[in-house]
Amino acid sequence: MVTTWMLPELFMGPMWHSGQSDTFESGCWVNWWTNILYINNIAHTDNTCIGWAWYLANDMQFFIIGVPMVYVLYRCWYAGLSIKLLLLVANFVTTAVVVAEYDVRADFFLTDVQHRQKRHDDLYKHYYIKPWVRIGPYLVGMFVGWVLYKTRGMRADINCDKRMILGLVSFGWCTAIASALAVVYGMYGVYNGTVLSYSANMVFMTVHRTVWAMAVGWMVVACHHGFGGVVNTILSWNFWIPLSRLTYSAYLIHPIVIFLTYHTAEATLHITTLNMIHFFLGHLVLSYGLSVLVFVSVELPTMSLMKMATSTGHSDQTNQPRSSDYKRLP
Numbered sequence: 297m298v299t300t301w302m303l304p305e306l307f308m309g310p311m312w313h314s315g316q317s318d319t320f321e322s323g324c325w326v327n328w329w330t331n332i333l334y335i336n337n338i339a340h341t342d343n344t345c346i347g348w349a350w351y352l353a354n355d356m357q358f359f360i361i362g363v364p365m366v367y368v369l370y371r372c373w374y375a376g377l378s379i380k381l382l383l384l385v386a387n388f389v390t391t392a393v394v395v396a397e398y399d400v401r402a403d404f405f406l407t408d409v410q411h412r413q414k415r416h417d418d419l420y421k422h423y424y425i426k427p428w429v430r431i432g433p434y435l436v437g438m439f440v441g442w443v444l445y446k447t448r449g450m451r452a453d454i455n456c457d458k459r460m461i462l463g464l465v466s467f468g469w470c471t472a473i474a475s476a477l478a479v480v481y482g483m484y485g486v487y488n489g490t491v492l493s494y495s496a497n498m499v500f501m502t503v504h505r506t507v508w509a510m511a512v513g514w515m516v517v518a519c520h521h522g523f524g525g526v527v528n529t530i531l532s533w534n535f536w537i538p539l540s541r542l543t544y545s546a547y548l549i550h551p552i553v554i555f556l557t558y559h560t561a562e563a564t565l566h567i568t569t570l571n572m573i574h575f576f577l578g579h580l581v582l583s584y585g586l587s588v589l590v591f592v593s594v595e596l597p598t599m600s601l602m603k604m605a606t607s608t609g610h611s612d613q614t615n616q617p618r619s620s621d622y623k624r625l626p
Contacts, residue, residue: 310561310562310563322343323340323343323344323345323346323347324345324346326340326343326345327339327340327343327344327345328345330344330345331345331346331349331352331353334352334353334356334357335353336349336350336353337350337353337354337357337425337426337427338353338426338427341420341421341425342421346548347551348547348548348551349548350424350425351547353425353427354425354427354430357427358427358430358431358434361431362434362438365379365380365438366438369438369442373442373446376442377439377442380435380438380439383431383435384432384435384436384506386428387428387429387431387432387435387506388432388502388503388506390428390429391423391428391429391432391501391502392498392502394422394423394426394428394429395423395497395498395501395502396498397422398418398419398422398423399415399418400415400418400419400422400423400501401415401419401492401497401501402483402486402492402497402500402501403483403486403490403491403492403497404416404419406486406489406491423501430505432503432505432506432509433505433506433508433509435506436506436509436510436513437509437513439513440513440516440517443517444516444517444520447520447521465518465523468514468518469514469518469523471511471514472510472511472514472515473511475507475508475510475511476508476511476512478507479504479507479508479511482500482504483500515527519531539584541591542584542587542588542591544595545586545587545588545590545591545594545595546583546584546587548590549583549586549587549590550579550583553579553582553583553586554579557575557578557579
């Protein structure tokens with residue numbers, strides 16, 4: 297409703313009817329139903345409605361797959377872990393096939409202008425939004441959740457073998473930090489014009505998301521068991537709690553804020569480092585400011601209604617005071 301009806305009526309500019317903005321609006325007129333069915337990352341990807349909502353489709357598809365997997369894991373843990381391992385291997389194989397078939401490259405922007413747009417489109421349609429490419433981190437997250445469940449209430453007895461435990465923890469942190477830095481800065485040379493070899497591109501495009509998820513998973517497990525140190529202290533700040541409540545609304549809103557900034561401008565914007573910092577901070581404040589309104593007026597009431605609809609009423613009854621409680625009052 298917002299992208300199709302409200303935005304064209306509330307905002308306008310010289311560049312509003314550029315190719316991107318026309319696609320931005322027309323996709324919701326034609327393919328709105330793909331968003332409702334959560335298949336907008338598979339069907340009609342050439343003309344999507346709310347293009348960034350592909351992530352919601354992935355989440356729903358993974359949830360549908362994950363529910364029976366959790367049940368199998370609960371009933372027979374080795375069967376559940378075997379299924380997850382097979383799916384992870386299948387994810388790597390499928391991703392490698394997609395990368396090879398469509399020549400998906402991390403350095404696609406170094407391609408000549410004539411072929412750059414096609415490579416970008418292939419990367420987005422066949423690689424970036426597809427669930428069979430994205431499921432790796434979800435599987436890692438499910439495994440981390442299972443580990444936390446199985447080790448709930450447990451704390452390592454550091455006195456049993458202090459040297460071995462500290463060695464394992466140090467190795468885990470070093471591996472996680474090195475892996476995360478490799479994922480983030482591994483492409484540094486590409487942005488300076490270095491073209492990746494075929495094998496380097498294949499390895500990076502196949503495993504980098506899963507490697508990042510493993511690094512984050514280790515951080516969660518280590519912090520949970522008291523080996524997080526300053527990382528756990530920072531991530532435990534109460535400052536993050538209200539921001540975490542607004543994350544979903546900010547995710548849905550921030551592309552609209554960016555879209556309006558560029559398409560209501562009277563001239564093209566000059567890209568410099570200072571300009572990008574200025575736009576980033578402005579978009580950040582506006583996105584989270586508007587997300588407060590959306591959270592209070594839409595998300596929070598919806599969550600409350602869903603909670604009321606799914607509650608059995610048993611918990612409310614158990615919380616009611618009993619007659620015997622009044623007899624003990626002075």
